[in-house]
Amino acid sequence: MDDAAVEQEPVEEIAPPPPPRRIAYRHRLPTRVWHWLNAITVFVMIMSGLMILNAHPRLYWGQYGANFDHAWLNFGQRPFPGWATIPSGYNLAAARIWHFAFAWVLVIGLLAFLATSLWNRHVQRDLAPTPDELAPSHVWQDIKEHARLHFPTGDAALRYNILQKISYVAVIFVLLPLMILTGLAMSPSIDAAWPWLVDVTGGRQSARSIHFIIAAAILAFIIVHLVMVVLAGPINEIWSMIGGRFRVPPERSEV
Amino acid sequence: MISRRRFVATGASGLLLGGCDKLDRNPEFKGLLRSAEGLTMRSQRLIGDRNDLAREFSEADLSPIFRSNGTSKPDTPDYARHLSENFANWRIIVDGLVARPLSIPIQMLRSLPHRTQITRHDCVEGWSAIGKWHGVQLSRLLDAAGLSTRAKYIVFHCVDRFGTWPYYESIDLIDAFHPQTILAWGMNGHLLPVPNGAPLRLRVERQLGYKHAKYIQRIQAVESLSEVYRGKGGYWEDSTDYQWYAGI
Numbered sequence: 001m002d003d004a005a006v007e008q009e010p011v012e013e014i015a016p017p018p019p020p021r022r023i024a025y026r027h028r029l030p031t032r033v034w035h036w037l038n039a040i041t042v043f044v045m046i047m048s049g050l051m052i053l054n055a056h057p058r059l060y061w062g063q064y065g066a067n068f069d070h071a072w073l074n075f076g077q078r079p080f081p082g083w084a085t086i087p088s089g090y091n092l093a094a095a096r097i098w099h100f101a102f103a104w105v106l107v108i109g110l111l112a113f114l115a116t117s118l119w120n121r122h123v124q125r126d127l128a129p130t131p132d133e134l135a136p137s138h139v140w141q142d143i144k145e146h147a148r149l150h151f152p153t154g155d156a157a158l159r160y161n162i163l164q165k166i167s168y169v170a171v172i173f174v175l176l177p178l179m180i181l182t183g184l185a186m187s188p189s190i191d192a193a194w195p196w197l198v199d200v201t202g203g204r205q206s207a208r209s210i211h212f213i214i215a216a217a218i219l220a221f222i223i224v225h226l227v228m229v230v231l232a233g234p235i236n237e238i239w240s241m242i243g244g245r246f247r248v249p250p251e252r253s254e255v
Numbered sequence: 256m257i258s259r260r261r262f263v264a265t266g267a268s269g270l271l272l273g274g275c276d277k278l279d280r281n282p283e284f285k286g287l288l289r290s291a292e293g294l295t296m297r298s299q300r301l302i303g304d305r306n307d308l309a310r311e312f313s314e315a316d317l318s319p320i321f322r323s324n325g326t327s328k329p330d331t332p333d334y335a336r337h338l339s340e341n342f343a344n345w346r347i348i349v350d351g352l353v354a355r356p357l358s359i360p361i362q363m364l365r366s367l368p369h370r371t372q373i374t375r376h377d378c379v380e381g382w383s384a385i386g387k388w389h390g391v392q393l394s395r396l397l398d399a400a401g402l403s404t405r406a407k408y409i410v411f412h413c414v415d416r417f418g419t420w421p422y423y424e425s426i427d428l429i430d431a432f433h434p435q436t437i438l439a440w441g442m443n444g445h446l447l448p449v450p451n452g453a454p455l456r457l458r459v460e461r462q463l464g465y466k467h468a469k470y471i472q473r474i475q476a477v478e479s480l481s482e483v484y485r486g487k488g489g490y491w492e493d494s495t496d497y498q499w500y501a502g503i
Binding site for chain 2: 044047052053055056058063064065066067068069086087088089091092093094096097098100101103104184186187188189190191192193194195198204205208
């Protein structure tokens, strides 16, 4: 055994000084699989969804809403360009085929991820914020750190910070379930089977509006997420989401 | 020649989109995506009861203007004549896999016991409108005609045409015998207006708008949809690949 191999061994040392290039296991397999499955699925859903919206690019509140009714948002004729839609040329039927096939991937993927992550305690251990973290002073501290582009180093980089926890919990437990439920609330068949669903959304056209607003929120999350990956070191971040292993940034004091 | 800069600029989105468009044209991949339609239909049928009713609204919920879609007036000479006669000689044929084929004058159909329902019409494009419909339950006609046990689908033949192809639609027996599935001859307290399908249209309340065939002249019971026109169960299904099951 040569010395270099021993040097590279990813050991979790607590005692100082830490090795200069510490490698740590950061993302478990279910997290990584779900992440990349979603990277594809959410893009297909947003792009095929924009094509579906191209067919009637007006949004309403309440049960009904059509051309003669008041629209709270009106995009004009066929507003979403080919680069933003699936397929790129106007085709409502094809967009629906994509949307309702990948909807199954989204639903089954989310349920499987939730079941696995409750089972392996990823939710309880990594995602759930602690009361200390939720203290306004701590959250404010983290916002300031982010604004200065001071990202966590050392062991702190292996845990989600509070802003990450809040946004991941919001996406996994609020936005994605609401996306699915408002989608189902637009189905005339589901509305007959589960009338409460369309009632809680405030009507079918309200469900459609909320569906759009949440899609916009998810898109905003993706943009911020990608910016953060780039700022935090894209190669290390992306590599850790592929292979699970992460090169831990050294503590700032040593830099 | 494509400049290098332009090549790089369009490269990123082009790669992704070109890929999706290529997949969209790939029959095997499209077939895989399409298989979700059966899964959706079976799941929706599983979670709901076959007789679950679509929400019925009150007069106060009616859309001020109920827009129409698709054909607003069939342009055949035959239809023009019927319209000039106020549809006095319009008859509805019920045939196919039935024991007693029927030919019912529209006036007789209007005199049969009818159902009034205020329901929401959901277009595949995304809009919704609430209207009040008056009509005969389809099950009543199918029972009168004596549906064969071989019959699996009910096909609605319409007089409006898209180019050379006539409009038609089809539903299975679960939807055909649903209590809210009616042949509507009236809307919002009046006889059905021409843009909404005069003199007779289908209401199949748990499905999207294109399933609600207008200008119906013939109702045919069949065992398989493959023998009807281009085989996919409806004009839009045949021509542009809309889903036959339009519950979502």
